[in-house]
Structure formats: C-alpha cells, structure tokens
Amino acid sequence: EEDMLEHGAQLKINPPLRNSEQREGLWEFIETLDSDTFTRDLSFSVTSDHVAWPLTRKDKPDIFDNSSGMPGVETLLPFFLHSLLEREQHRLDGFMGSDLDAWKVWTEDSSRAWSIAPRSGPFVTAARLLAQNPAQRFRLEGKGKIALGFDADLAVLERGNFTWRAAESHSSAKWSPFDGRSISVKVVHTLLRGETVWDGRNVLEGQGYWLKT
Numbered sequence: 126e127e128d129m130l131e132h133g134a135q136l137k138i139n140p141p142l143r144n145s146e147q148r149e150g151l152w153e154f155i156e157t158l159d160s161d162t163f164t165r166d167l168s169f170s171v172t173s174d175h176v177a178w179p180l181t182r183k184d185k186p187d188i189f190d191n192s193s194g195m196p197g198v199e200t201l202l203p204f205f206l207h208s209l210l211e212r213e214q215h216r217l218d219g220f221m222g223s224d225l226d227a228w229k230v231w232t233e234d235s236s237r238a239w240s241i242a243p244r245s246g247p248f249v250t251a252a253r254l255l256a257q258n259p260a261q262r263f264r265l266e267g268k269g270k271i272a273l274g275f276d277a278d279l280a281v282l283e284r285g286n287f288t289w290r291a292a293e294s295h296s297s298a299k300w301s302p303f304d305g306r307s308i309s310v311k312v313v314h315t316l317l318r319g320e321t322v323w324d325g326r327n328v329l330e331g332q333g334y335w336l337k338t
Contacts, residue, residue: 132302134183134191138174152212155250168262171205171254173197177298196296199312200289200303202255202280207308209247265336281314295328 129136136142143151158169176194185191252270256278260269267276287308291301315323322329 128302134185134188135180135195135300135302137183137188137191137193138195139193140174152208155209155254156212158250158253168258169254170258170262171201172259173201175201177296179298180300196291196294196298196301199294199296200301202251203282203289203308203310203312204303204306205255206247206251206282206310209250210309213247268336277316277319279316280312281316282310283313284310287311 129142155171174194175197176192177196178192178194182192183195257269259265267274268278269275271277271279287310289301289303289306289308291304292299294301312323313325314321317333320332
C-alpha cells in the first residue's frame, strides 16, 4: 500500500500489486517449494509484466486512465534473487542467534557447498522459477538449465552493495519504481548459447532466432 501511495499509476500492472499480508503469503509459498513440487507442477514461475511505457502513459490522476505494466526485464533477476538472499539471511540470523563464530563457519561452508553441488537455497530457487520451469512449461528444448546438451545461456552475477539507477538502465523508459533502491546482486555478464551478449556495459549483437514451442 505504501508503494502505491508513493508511485501511483507507475505500479499499475497485471496481476495487480497485493498487500503486505498477501505478499508474505507468496514468499512463504515459494520457500516451501521443493524438488518434488517443481517436478510435479511446472506452472510455478516468477515473471515480469514488462512494458517500457514512457511516463506520459503512466502519469494520469485516475489510475484506470493509465497503461498497465512497467519496465521489468533488467530488474527481475537481481531484485528477486536479492529478496531471496535477504530472507534467507534473516531466517539464518534468527536460527544462529548471537553465535557469530558458528554463523561464520556455516555461511562459508554453505556458500562452498552451493557452488559445488547446489540442490537448494536462494540461487537454486531463482534458477528454477526464472529459467527451468518457464522453459519446461513452454517446451523450449535445450533451455532453462545447465546440463549436457543444453544451450549455454548463462547470467554471471556479482555480490556486493549496489544502487539501482533507472537512468542507467537499458530500457527505453528510463524510469523504474526500484530507482534508488539498494541491492546486493547484479548481472555483470550474459551468455547466449556460449556467446557474450552483455559484457557488463553494453548489449552486444547476438544471433537470436525464434524458438519452437
């Protein structure tokens, strides 16, 4: 509700925004998903109602006179993963309490385990909901996961303390309700079938083609 008061019609999207209680329910549902659930039901995905409307299509006093949708392609992965990591840290902080030494050992071991043989956790959840499930749901052969015979479509991420700047985004809209927000992860490199299409600064010419579903 607070976001709607601040941003108004910029946040007119489909499906519409939910209140804090409903939003927390969605997060709790995501956190209960396991491998068996993903395998049984491919409809569980996280997507973006991306439309790069100029602000002139989003500035009317009556929200119903405004276009629906907002820039979301660049923000979907980093902000979703950021939120997953943040919630995971809060949960572990509560679990570990004040035992800082145990916390340090646990996080170092967990990070190492995820990098070698990830089976759960924020990174795996993000990969499943943003890539693997959508690819399987729409029958995109060779897409959605890292495995033999699959296309090398990869996003390389950097952890740190960053600020999202809409003016520096690559959307033609140049605005975002996330403008000025702090974020702990960003995309620094993108590969399409093993070829660089984003080098951290520029979108490079790629060899795209229509996918048969």
